[in-house]
Structures are given as structure tokens and as C-alpha cells.
Amino acid sequence: MADLTTLWEVGLPLAGAGGGLGYARLRAPRVFWTVAGLPVARVRFAVTYRATMDVCGLTVQPSRLRAFLVRNVARRSDVQPVPPSVRRVRGSSTGMRVTLRLPAGLEPADVMAASERLRHAWGVHSVHVVETKPGFVELRMTGYDVLRQVKMPRRHPIGQMVVPVALREDGTAFVRDYLKVPHALTLGANQSGKTMYLRNLIAGLARLPVALVGIDCKRGVEQRRYAPRLSALAVTPEEASGLLNELVDEMESRFDLLSQYGAADLWALPDKVRPVPIVLLVDEVAELFLVAVKKDEERRDRMVTQLIRLGQMARAAGIYLEICGQRFGSELGKGATTLRAQLTGRVVHRVNDKQTADMGLGDIAPDAVVAVTTIPPDKPGVAVAGDSSGGWSRIRTPDLSAEEAAETCAQFAHLTPALPALAPYRPVIRTVVPAAGSAPLVKPIPATD
Numbered sequence: 001m002a003d004l005t006t007l008w009e010v011g012l013p014l015a016g017a018g019g020g021l022g023y024a025r026l027r028a029p030r031v032f033w034t035v036a037g038l039p040v041a042r043v044r045f046a047v048t049y050r051a052t053m054d055v056c057g058l059t060v061q062p063s064r065l066r067a068f069l070v071r072n073v074a075r076r077s078d079v080q081p082v083p084p085s086v087r088r089v090r091g092s093s094t095g096m097r098v099t100l101r102l103p104a105g106l107e108p109a110d111v112m113a114a115s116e117r118l119r120h121a122w123g124v125h126s127v128h129v130v131e132t133k134p135g136f137v138e139l140r141m142t143g144y145d146v147l148r149q150v151k152m153p154r155r156h157p158i159g160q161m162v163v164p165v166a167l168r169e170d171g172t173a174f175v176r177d178y179l180k181v182p183h184a185l186t187l188g189a190n191q192s193g194k195t196m197y198l199r200n201l202i203a204g205l206a207r208l209p210v211a212l213v214g215i216d217c218k219r220g221v222e223q224r225r226y227a228p229r230l231s232a233l234a235v236t237p238e239e240a241s242g243l244l245n246e247l248v249d250e251m252e253s254r255f256d257l258l259s260q261y262g263a264a265d266l267w268a269l270p271d272k273v274r275p276v277p278i279v280l281l282v283d284e285v286a287e288l289f290l291v292a293v294k295k296d297e298e299r300r301d302r303m304v305t306q307l308i309r310l311g312q313m314a315r316a317a318g319i320y321l322e323i324c325g326q327r328f329g330s331e332l333g334k335g336a337t338t339l340r341a342q343l344t345g346r347v348v349h350r351v352n353d354k355q356t357a358d359m360g361l362g363d364i365a366p367d368a369v370v371a372v373t374t375i376p377p378d379k380p381g382v383a384v385a386g387d388s389s390g391g392w393s394r395i396r397t398p399d400l401s402a403e404e405a406a407e408t409c410a411q412f413a414h415l416t417p418a419l420p421a422l423a424p425y426r427p428v429i430r431t432v433v434p435a436a437g438s439a440p441l442v443k444p445i446p447a448t449d
């Protein structure tokens, strides 16, 4: 009887804890990692570090001085090869980060080449190796698939024109930094997550002191709801053509201002005269360039030319391009490939053929093309982001509903600057009919046209 009671008292809580952990592992991997995964990984790392580095070929023969000290001061006859020294170990809710100082004879590429072996040795989901400064690398380990359920980290690079948009597979934030990469292209097949990417971007940009200008030739189905935060919106190719002309004029008048102050770019101007930066967001670029009759061709070619001019020069005037589409090749008309070369930030979602992946990443990170072709259809929002330095990473946007993004735009409507040149394109804001007894979500702003 006493045995049964003990079994009841000890076994039941143990079974409960085991069941809870099993459930957490499946349903709340972040909690599971923090409670159980991280402590185990820390111990495993500490205990097996030297042996793991040894079998992974990440040790070097010690220097003569070290060998001399081992033999003559420590009085040991066996002089062991040395692994990189561990400078820092930090745990987080997604994984563990280890800073290593590389001994002479090892280079970051050696550690990168061994990342798959390290992952298996320490039983973690992934190991990414990043060179942080000469002689130092950081091992970014994740304890679980962080892209399955995206939760953005609280810490991310900050800056005047920096927007966190998605999560990288190493658990860090993927940001759009307009000062480093002024223009970008986002590609993807139907239902791959392009709109979601743009939505996250708009919600992030809405909080910054910038003017947002939208072109959404699917009659504005997506962007019209962000109207309170948009300084201009075009929903047909005709309107888009006029809007692009105005933007080019705006760019030219900004250049006059730059030359008046002898400034190299918008950020070198004194605060009191600096015009607000503009981000142009083009959703589904193929709709913009759609040609039904011969007459449309001229308009399309004119728009491509205007976009190329913006791509070549607008950065200095503080005008940035964000272009989104299913494909972006010569089928879009003369000059499309020249325009693509200006869009150095690249994000490619799942695509229907390798050629499209090549269009997006082939010219800046050829090995990323293969990664794009392996994105599964059941993971919308997963993409490969390349940068002009040849690096790339797998990313996924948080699942943000259109209503949440619209709410953010309404909340930051007071940041919407009025750009006189673009006034005819200021969107009409529809009043959201309030539920009985509640305040209206969006105040109507009269259109200027």
C-alpha cells in the first residue's frame, strides 16, 4: 500500500511534468527550449566542446611558446592540439550564441564548413557561423525551427531608416535598411507571401517619419486600406504613370535643393530644410506594365524609364523603391532588366521555375538560387533574402493580418506628410463605420482632388 502511495505521489508529478514538456515541445517550442532545451544544450556544449572541435577538425597545433610552457611549466609530456577559445556563451529564447576566438591557422570558412557537423554534435536545430570581427566568429545556434511560428526578437539593429520585416533562420531580425540598400525587389509565385512581406514592411514604415507612396494596380485591394498613412496612391496604370512623373519632378527639385546647399545627399542637408524621405511601394509590378493595345506600350516604356531614373538617382534625394512582383524579366518590356540591376535588395519567395529564382538572386548570390527552389508550398512567407555582398539567408515574415496593418496605419496617420506635388494622388480615406457606442477608427480626411 505504501509503495502504491509513493508511486502515486512521485510518479504522477513526474508523468505530468514529462507530458507537459512533450506538449510544450510540440506546441510551445520557445517555452520548451527555455525550460529544458537550453540548460541541456549548455551542459552538452561545455562537456563536449573540446572533443567536438577535435573530431570536426577545428583544432590546430599549439604555438611553440605554448608547447614549451605545457612541457616545462605544467610538466606534461602530451601537448594537445588547441581548439578556438570560447569567449562568451549566451542563451536566448530561440537558441544559444557562442563567441569564439580563432587560433592562428583557422579561418571563419573552416568553422562554416563544419557547421552541419557541429549541429549534429550538439543536437541543436541549426548552427550558423558569422564572422563578427577579424579573428572572431559567432556560432548562432537555434534550438528549434524558429521559422515555423515567427515571433520577432525584441532586439534588432536600429537606425533612421531601418525597418524589421522578418525573422532570419538564425533567430535574428531581417531588417530593411534603406540607407544601406536603397532599392529592393521582392519576387514570388501566387500565394507565396509577397503581399504579407509588403504588409509587414508598410506596418514598420508607418511608424517612421517617412512619406509612403503606393502603387497597387490591382485596383488598390491591398493598399487602399493603408490610406491614412499614404501620402499618395495610384490604383491604375494611368494614375501610376502620372504619379511616377510627379516623383521624378520631386526628385529633380530635391537635387536643386542639394546643389543649393552643396550637400551630397538628403541626409547631409540641415534638419530644417531636409525634405521627408519617400518610400515608393509597388505591389504586383506586372499589373503596372500590362499592355492591352499598342498605345499602352508607349506608356509602359515611359514608366519603365521613369523607374530606371528613380533607381539610378533617387537615393541621394531620399526616394527609395520597393518593387514586388511574380517575375521581373524582359517580358515586362524594354529596360526591365536595367531596372532590376538597380534594385540591389532582393527577397525571393517560392517561385514556379528556377529561371525566376535566377532573376532574383542569380546575379548577386548564385547559391541562394538553389535554396529558393527548395521552399515548400506549405510554408508561405518563407523567402531567401540576398544582399549585394553575396550573402543570403532564409527568412519568414510574421503572420500579420491586413486589419492589424491597417490599424497601425490609422494609429500613425498623424505622421503622414502632405507632399504638395503628390496632392492629386492623396487617397480618399473611407470612414470606418463604428460599432454602436465606440469611436470611429479612422477620421475622414478630405481628398485634395
Ligand SMILES: Nc1ncnc2c1ncn2[C@@H]1O[C@H](COP(=O)(O)OP(=O)(O)OP(=O)(O)O)[C@@H](O)[C@H]1O
Binding pocket: 188, 189, 190, 191, 192, 193, 194, 195, 196, 197, 380, 381, 382, 396, 397, 398, 399
Ligand atoms: N509569413 C506567413 N506566415 C503565415 N501565413 C502566411 C505568411 N505569409 C503569407 N501567408 C499566407 O499565405 C497566403 C498567401 O499570402 P500572400 O497573399 O502574401 O501571397 P502573395 O504572394 O501575395 O499571393 P498573390 O500573388 O496570389 O496575391 C495568405 O493566406 C497568407 O495569410
